[in-house]
Structure formats: structure tokens, C-alpha cells
Amino acid sequence: MQVMMLILETPEDFAHRRAEGPAAAAYWESWKAYSAAVGDKVVGGKILDGVGTAATIRVRGGERQIQDGPFADSKEALGGYMIFEVETFEEAVELAASCPAAATGAVELRPIVPMMEG
Amino acid sequence: MDDAHRAVEHAARDGYGRLVAWIATRCGDVELAEDAVADALEAALRSWPESGVPRNPEAWLLTAARRKMIDRGRRGQTRRDAAQRLRMEAEEAAEVPFRTSLPDRRAELLFVCAHPSVPRAMRTPLMLQLVLGLDAARIGSAMLVKPATMGQRLVRAKRRIADENLRFEVPEPSALAERLPPVLDAIYAAYGTGWDDEPGGRSTGLAAEAIWLARTLVARLPRAAEALGLYGLMLHCEARRSARRAPGGRFVPLDEQDPAAWDGTLLEEAEKALYLAARERTPGPYQLEATIQSIHADRRRTGKVDGRALHEAYGVLVAKYPTLGAWIGRAASFGRLGRPAEGLALLDRLEADAVQRHQPYWAVRAHLARLQRREDEAQAAYERAMGLTEDPAVRRWLDARRRAGPAQ
Numbered sequence: 306m307q308v309m310m311l312i313l314e315t316p317e318d319f320a321h322r323r324a325e326g327p328a329a330a331a332y333w334e335s336w337k338a339y340s341a342a343v344g345d346k347v348v349g350g351k352i353l354d355g356v357g358t359a360a361t362i363r364v365r366g367g368e369r370q371i372q373d374g375p376f377a378d379s380k381e382a383l384g385g386y387m388i389f390e391v392e393t394f395e396e397a398v399e400l401a402a403s404c405p406a407a408a409t410g411a412v413e414l415r416p417i418v419p420m421m422e423g
Numbered sequence: 424m425d426d427a428h429r430a431v432e433h434a435a436r437d438g439y440g441r442l443v444a445w446i447a448t449r450c451g452d453v454e455l456a457e458d459a460v461a462d463a464l465e466a467a468l469r470s471w472p473e474s475g476v477p478r479n480p481e482a483w484l485l486t487a488a489r490r491k492m493i494d495r496g497r498r499g500q501t502r503r504d505a506a507q508r509l510r511m512e513a514e515e516a517a518e519v520p521f522r523t524s525l526p527d528r529r530a531e532l533l534f535v536c537a538h539p540s541v542p543r544a545m546r547t548p549l550m551l552q553l554v555l556g557l558d559a560a561r562i563g564s565a566m567l568v569k570p571a572t573m574g575q576r577l578v579r580a581k582r583r584i585a586d587e588n589l590r591f592e593v594p595e596p597s598a599l600a601e602r603l604p605p606v607l608d609a610i611y612a613a614y615g616t617g618w619d620d621e622p623g624g625r626s627t628g629l630a631a632e633a634i635w636l637a638r639t640l641v642a643r644l645p646r647a648a649e650a651l652g653l654y655g656l657m658l659h660c661e662a663r664r665s666a667r668r669a670p671g672g673r674f675v676p677l678d679e680q681d682p683a684a685w686d687g688t689l690l691e692e693a694e695k696a697l698y699l700a701a702r703e704r705t706p707g708p709y710q711l712e713a714t715i716q717s718i719h720a721d722r723r724r725t726g727k728v729d730g731r732a733l734h735e736a737y738g739v740l741v742a743k744y745p746t747l748g749a750w751i752g753r754a755a756s757f758g759r760l761g762r763p764a765e766g767l768a769l770l771d772r773l774e775a776d777a778v779q780r781h782q783p784y785w786a787v788r789a790h791l792a793r794l795q796r797r798e799d800e801a802q803a804a805y806e807r808a809m810g811l812t813e814d815p816a817v818r819r820w821l822d823a824r825r826r827a828g829p830a831q
Contacts, residue, residue: 331819403810405818
């Protein structure tokens with residue numbers, strides 16, 4: 306089965322991405338190490354740019370509405386995702402527990418619904 | 424909180440397992456026993472604030488629980504003939520708790536939870552719920568299982584105990600050798616979930632609960648050497664808990680800990696348990712593991728780690744009880760003797776699938792490779808260990824080691 310891990314990062318996590326210094330280096334090292342450790346179970350994934358770059362669009366009654374920022378207004382924001390190929394959901398939970406974001410923000414796991422063939 | 428509420432809380436924490444155990448051993452249905460105790464506690468919360476805390480709260484709760492069960496039986500809500508059986512037992516039991524405190528049947532409960540018919544993965548959760556009253560969310564969190572899933576599994580496991588009519592008993596001495604290890608393993612599994620907890624911090628682990636379960640068991644089986652061994656092992660580890668963190672949350676590995684920061688009272692209790700275990704002359708894996716911890720603890724007295732003794736203890740462990748953890752410990756012990764190549768060779772022989780995502784394997788591999796001046800391999804292994812680490816403090820420590828490079 307495939308399980309998607311939504312990676313919810315804190316503003317500090319996002320800040321590390323563009324910063325210099327030991328904390329920023331540690332941030333990238335931890336991600337590099339994590340990606341390598343779970344690499345053989347990952348079938349896809351991307352890093353998303355910070356929430357400052359987000360736009361949220363709604364169409365209501367034929368009228369377009371666009372606003373700055375992410376859909377959900379919370380402290381943690383979606384910073385990326387990974388898709389695991391695993392035997393069981395529990396296996397994905399194990400993989401997720403050592404994700405760096407699990408210790409700072411949170412990670413959310415959702416099974417991917419298989420597409421109908423044809 | 425007023426006195427009555429505090430009394431209910433105290434009675435619940437202290438007496439929950441005793442009450443559930445006493446009722447369950449009589450009716451054979453742990454779900455029913457849990458419901459009855461929950462009902463009784465609820466009744467206490469309603470009535471004690473008005474009528475005052477009874478002189479013997481436990482007896483009050485037992486009477487209330489019994490009444491609730493009989494009510495449920497009348498309303499036809501109980502399963503099978505459990506209530507009927509209980510009613511018969513109730514008369515006979517009636518005089519018991521009013522004399523003294525309730526006879527302790529928690530060991531019986533522990534043995535049922537770790538019965539061969541109960542799936543291995545459910546033994547620890549059952550113990551935590553039935554003996555300590557923990558809820559599914561807490562147990563699930565510690566064991567990385569979704570609360571709803573854990574709840575369903577717990578219910579299924581309890582039904583199984585009732586359906587298969589598993590007997591609530593401490594096995595005869597002749598059967599103990601076979602029946603005790605699963606009980607110990609399940610208790611130790613609970614301890615394992617708490618190992619990486621931050622001292623005084625947001626603990627999700629169950630270390631204290633596990634020690635408490637072991638103490639319950641040892642009280643009932645004071646001559647079971649392996650139970651004493653497990654108890655001593657956990658106390659040794661627990662004694663070092665606060666020494667594992669420096670101010671600011673920095674991780675401090677065992678060899679760098681200040682022995683003065685270890686808890687002397689716990690160490691003493693651990694050594695006493697090991698002494699009592701040794702007197703029985705029936706060695707086993709938990710006693711050996713505890714002995715290894717005891718060798719580390721000796722640094723408090725001697726100022727250094729006896730690497731030779733550690734190496735030999737791990738040698739016995741892998742010869743008799745070759746688990747993955749034992750092999751990794753044995754490999755690491757070669758490093759202490761200045762023979763990292765032999766340790767690495769040993770690691771090479773372990774099954775690749777088993778170690779691929781096993782954090783201690785990669786941490787030890789990194790350490791030995793560095794000692795052997797195979798720095799590229801050390802770097803890769805440190806990185807792998809980091810990627811498998813849940814605790815950010817340990818991850819930072821591994822990263823610092825990795826960057827530090829080989830000793831000059």
C-alpha cells in the first residue's frame with residue numbers, strides 16, 4: 306500500500322531553510338539523514354516553499370476569490386510530503402516517527418486510495 | 424480538588440488493578456470486571472463528597488462494583504453466565520475485604536495477559552489497561568498505534584480471554600519456567616517505550632508503569648530469579664535516567680555520564696534484587712542483562728568501566744541468548760578492548776534485513792568504523808543512525824560526533 310506523509314513544519318523549521326549557521330546546517334543534515342534512512346521505502350516526495358508564497362483560491366457562485374497565504378491558518382504549515390510504499394499502515398507509522406518534523410511540528414499519515422484501472 | 428475527589432483518585436490509582444484483578448479472577452471476564460470497577464469509581468465520585476470518605480475505601484468500591492455487576496446481570500447486559508458465577512462467589516467473598524485489604528490477585532491478571540493464547544503484541548497493552556487502568560490513547564501513543572486501532576484490539580483480546588475461558592492463576596512451579604518469560608517480556612516491552620523519555624518532561628513512555636508491574640510480580644514471586652533480574656535491570660536503567668540529559672536537554676551517553684548523578688537508592692534496590700536472584704542459582708537473560716548494567720554501575724565505585732568484564736558478560740549473553748541487541752552489545756564491547764575490527768566483523772555477520780533500520784546497529788557501526796580508521800564508513804553509518812533517531816537530542820549528539828571526525 307502507499308501512504309502519504311504530510312510534513313507539517315514550524316515557522317522555525319521554515320526559517321532554517323534559508324539561514325546559515327549550525328542550526329540551519331543541523332536542519333538540513335537531519336533531513337538528509339532521514340531521507341537516506343527511509344529512502345528505499347519512498348516512492349515520491351517534494352519540498353514545498355514557505356507559506357509566504359502560498360495563494361488560496363476559491364470560486365463561489367461563479368466568482369473567483371484569491372487570498373494570500375495557506376488554506377489552514379495554523380502554527381505548523383505544510384512543508385512537503387513523502388509517499389511511502391509499505392506493507393502496512395503501522396510500518397508507515399514507524400517510518401514517520403523518526404522524521405525530523407515529527408519532533409518539531411507534526412507529520413500526518415494518510416493511506417492513498419488506489420486508482421481504478423482503465 | 425476536595426478531599427473526597429482526592430480520595431477517589433487515590434483509591435483509583437492504588438486500587439484499580441487490585442479491584443479488577445479480584446473481580447476478574449472470580450468471574451473470568453475482564454471486560455465485565457473493568458466496567459464494574461469503572462461504575463464503582465463513578466459512584467464513589469458521586470457519593471463520597473456528600474457522605475464522606477469511607478473508612479475502608481477499597482471495600483466500599485468492591486461492594487459497589489459487585490452491586491453494579493448484579494444490576495447489569497439483572498438487566499441482561501452481561502455476557503454469558505459471568506454475572507451469575509460472580510453472584511455465587513460474591514457471597515463467599517463478602518467477608519474478606521472488610522477484615523483487611525483485598526487479597527492481591529494482580530499477578531494472576533499478569534499471567535492471563537501474557538497467556539500463550541493472547542497475541543504477543545497485545546500482552547503489554549492488556550497489562551497496562553487491566554492492571555494499571557491506562558486508556559487506549561495513552562497505550563497507543565507509547566506503542567505507536569492509533570488510539571482507535573488500539574482500542575479495538577484491546578476489546579478483541581479481552582473477549583478472547585473470556586471466550587477461551589483462560590484461567591486466572593499463577594502457574595505451578597513446574598509450569599513457571601515456561602509461563603514466566605512471556606510475562607517478563609511484556610513488562611520489559613512497556614519499559615522499552617519509555618527509554619528515551621526526557622526526564623521530568625513530556626513523557627509518553629511507560630517506564631514507571633513497567634517498574635511498577637515488575638514490583639507487583641516480584642512481591643508475589645519473591646524467588647523467581649528472572650523476575651528479580653528484570654526488576655533489577657529496569658531499576659539500573661532508571662537510576663541513570665536524569666544523568667542522560669545535561670542542562671539544555673543535551674544528550675549524555677552512558678560513558679560520559681557523571682556517576683554521582685545516578686540515583687543511589689535505585690541502584691541499591693537493583694543490586695539487592697540481583698543478589699536475591701543470584702541466590703536462586705537459575706541464571707537467565709534478564710539476570711545477565713542486569714549484570715551488564717551492574718558492571719556499568721560499578722564505575723560509580725571504581726571510577727572506570729571494566730571493559731573485560733563487559734566483554735565477557737556479552738560473550739555469555741550471545742552464547743546463550745543470541746538476540747540482535749546482544750550481538751550489537753558484544754560487537755561494541757570489542758571496541759572497548761581496542762579490537763574494533765573484530766567488532767565490525769561481527770556486525771557484518773548479522774542479517775542485513777534485521778539491521779537495516781535498527782538505530783543501535785548503525786550507531787555502534789559508526790563508532791567501531793571510526794576506531795578502525797575507516798572514516799568514510801563511519802560518516803555513512805553516523806548519518807544512517809541519525810536518520811533512524813526519533814529523539815532530536817540524540818540526533819544532535821550523533822551529528823556532533825560525525826562532524827568531530829577521527830581522534831587525532
